[in-house]
Amino acid sequence: KKMSKSKGNVVTPLGLLEKHSSDGVRYWAASARLGTDAAFEENQMKIGRRLAIKLLNASKFALTMGGDAVEFNPAKITLPVDRAMVATVARVVREATAAFEAYDHTRALEVTESAFWSFCDDYLELVKDRAYNRDDQFALADTESARAALALSVDAFVRLLAPFLPFAAEEVWSWYAKGSVHRATWPVADPLEKAAAGQDESLLTVAGEALAALRRVKSENKVSQRTTYASVAMIAPKASHEQIEAVLADLRQAAHVRGPLEIGEGENIAISGYELDPAPAKN
Numbered sequence: 001k002k003m004s005k006s007k008g009n010v011v012t013p014l015g016l017l018e019k020h021s022s023d024g025v026r027y028w029a030a031s032a033r034l035g036t037d038a039a040f041e042e043n044q045m046k047i048g049r050r051l052a053i054k055l056l057n058a059s060k061f062a063l064t065m066g067g068d069a070v071e072f073n074p075a076k077i078t079l080p081v082d083r084a085m086v087a088t089v090a091r092v093v094r095e096a097t098a099a100f101e102a103y104d105h106t107r108a109l110e111v112t113e114s115a116f117w118s119f120c121d122d123y124l125e126l127v128k129d130r131a132y133n134r135d136d137q138f139a140l141a142d143t144e145s146a147r148a149a150l151a152l153s154v155d156a157f158v159r160l161l162a163p164f165l166p167f168a169a170e171e172v173w174s175w176y177a178k179g180s181v182h183r184a185t186w187p188v189a190d191p192l193e194k195a196a197a198g199q200d201e202s203l204l205t206v207a208g209e210a211l212a213a214l215r216r217v218k219s220e221n222k223v224s225q226r227t228t229y230a231s232v233a234m235i236a237p238k239a240s241h242e243q244i245e246a247v248l249a250d251l252r253q254a255a256h257v258r259g260p261l262e263i264g265e266g267e268n269i270a271i272s273g274y275e276l277d278p279a280p281a282k283n
Contacts (some may be wrong), residue, residue, distance in 0.1 A: 023121065023165040024049030030109055030164045051113060052168040056160060058120045059172040062150040065131040070176050071148045072155065079142055080246045081207055082149035083199035085123045088115055088232035089156045090192035091201065096160050097186065105163070112160045119153055122208030137253070137254030152195070156187045206243040207251070209269045211250075214255035217271050223279045231259040232250040235266025244269075 027048025063070050077083055092115040099107035130138045131146040154172070162169035162181045171183035213234065218225050232255075236244055241263055244251070252261060264272060 023167050025051040027051060027109075027164055030105060048165070051116075052159075052165045054120060055116070055157070055165060056171060057157065058116075058124060061128075061155045062124060062131075062154050063176060065128065065150065066147045070151050071144060072151050073148055074152060074191060075146040076141075076144045077195045078145045080199055080203055081123070081126065081250065082145045083196045084201045084203040084207075085119070085149050085153055086192050087196035087199050087201040088118070088204060089153050090189040090196060091157060091198075092160065093187045093189040093192065097189075108160075109164050112157065112164075116157050116161070117170045118204075118208065119157065122211065123204060123250075124150070126207055126211055126247065126250045126254050130250055138249070140259070152192065153247045156192070159184060159187045180199075203243045203246060206236075206240045206269070207247040210236070210244055210247070210251055211254055211272050213269050214251065214257070218276070221276065223276065226256060227279045228277045229255065229257040229259060229261070230275040230277050231261045231276075232257055232271060232272075233264060234269070235264045236269045238265050238268065240269065241265075273280055 024045040024047075027044065031044055031048075074086070077086055092111055095111045096108040099105070099111065127146040127150070130143055131150060133140075133143040158169050158172050158181060162173075166182065169181050173184070177184070214229075214232065215225060217232075218227055234244070244253075244263055248261065251257070258277070259275075266272065
């Protein structure tokens, strides 16, 4: 059946663009693999819009922790968890590049999107207090390490997501760079791998699981995440103990642990005992 204006059966994407944004609709289209029929899926557009908004919000959050100065110097990335984040981004750049070269844009989107959400949910939450360093609790070098890793990660993700979320990526790019992201060079893995200095990215996975376990307790108790721990006991596989110790300062700040945080041996990362302080008063 042919579409005709006189018959009133013309379908246009205008309503979808207004509801889900151009980036959201483009995300849905980019999610379809070459050679396959693309099913109309409005939920995919919702996911795309949410991803575009997250790119804007997370990037602004990450790029403003040092005030007006944005640090892109990889030599300042010194702490293991920051190097682990950069190692992850380097791997994603390689995998996304290989996918594009194989004409598999959907795979490039999948690997980039997965890593970006991990960046937001795990790394950004873990290091934000060190990056802000409002009360000078951290050494300046440690703060600069987090800020540089955050900036380099955002810069790579913006370039990687630009083909899929062109408007959100262009907006973020305008905050710290001149010209257009769509005329910028594609990210390269080599400098990121050099900054990672051979750090195993599994450290970031362990840190994310530990932070999630600490936050889960507060969610289950239905208290604010700003509620402090008077004490907490964590169990984890023996092989993960050294990795947790490496991010202990960030974990304590991110999870608001004011008292002792003990680490015992267990099959999985979990909280085996805790004492929560009274919930802070609401503003």
